[in-house]
Amino acid sequence: MSAYTDKMVNEMTAVASWNYDSASEFAAKHGLSVRSVISKLKNLELNYTPKPVVKSAGQPRVKKAEIVVQIAESLGMADNAEALAGLEKADARSLTALLNQLPC
Numbered sequence: 786m787s788a789y790t791d792k793m794v795n796e797m798t799a800v801a802s803w804n805y806d807s808a809s810e811f812a813a814k815h816g817l818s819v820r821s822v823i824s825k826l827k828n829l830e831l832n833y834t835p836k837p838v839v840k841s842a843g844q845p846r847v848k849k850a851e852i853v854v855q856i857a858e859s860l861g862m863a864d865n866a867e868a869l870a871g872l873e874k875a876d877a878r879s880l881t882a883l884l885n886q887l888p889c
Contacts, residue, residue, distance in 0.1 A: 788817060789825055797831060805836040849873045852880040859887040 789797075793815060800807065808822045826833045850873050857866035872880060 788821065794825075794829070797826065797829060801832065803831060803833045808833070847877075849875070849877050849880055852877065852884055856880065856884050856887065859884065 797803075797811070803826050805819070805823075808826065809819050811817070812819045812822045823833060823835075853869050853872045854863075854866050856872065857863055857869050862868065
């Protein structure tokens with residue numbers, strides 16, 4: 786049994802072009818997930834424009850391991866940085882915030 790009624794499919798095919806926002810609105814209106822709606826649009830071969838991929842502002846990426854080494858250096862643990870290796874599993878933003886709070 787499909788989650789999509791004939792009325793819903795007709796409503797979908799009546800729209801000329803879909804994007805993430807319109808798929809989200811349709812999903813909310815009908816109690817469906819956005820992912821399901823996008824999948825159905827593709828299955829029906831309807832025109833769907835995905836949301837653009839947002840890339841960083843061109844700054845080089847800093848690896849979390851590098852941030853952990855900087856934290857170790859700030860704590861005077863440069864010779865024993867591997868003791869903090871578990872920190873690499875933390876979120877990069879959290880690590881950066883921690884590093885910014887440490888004395889230089």
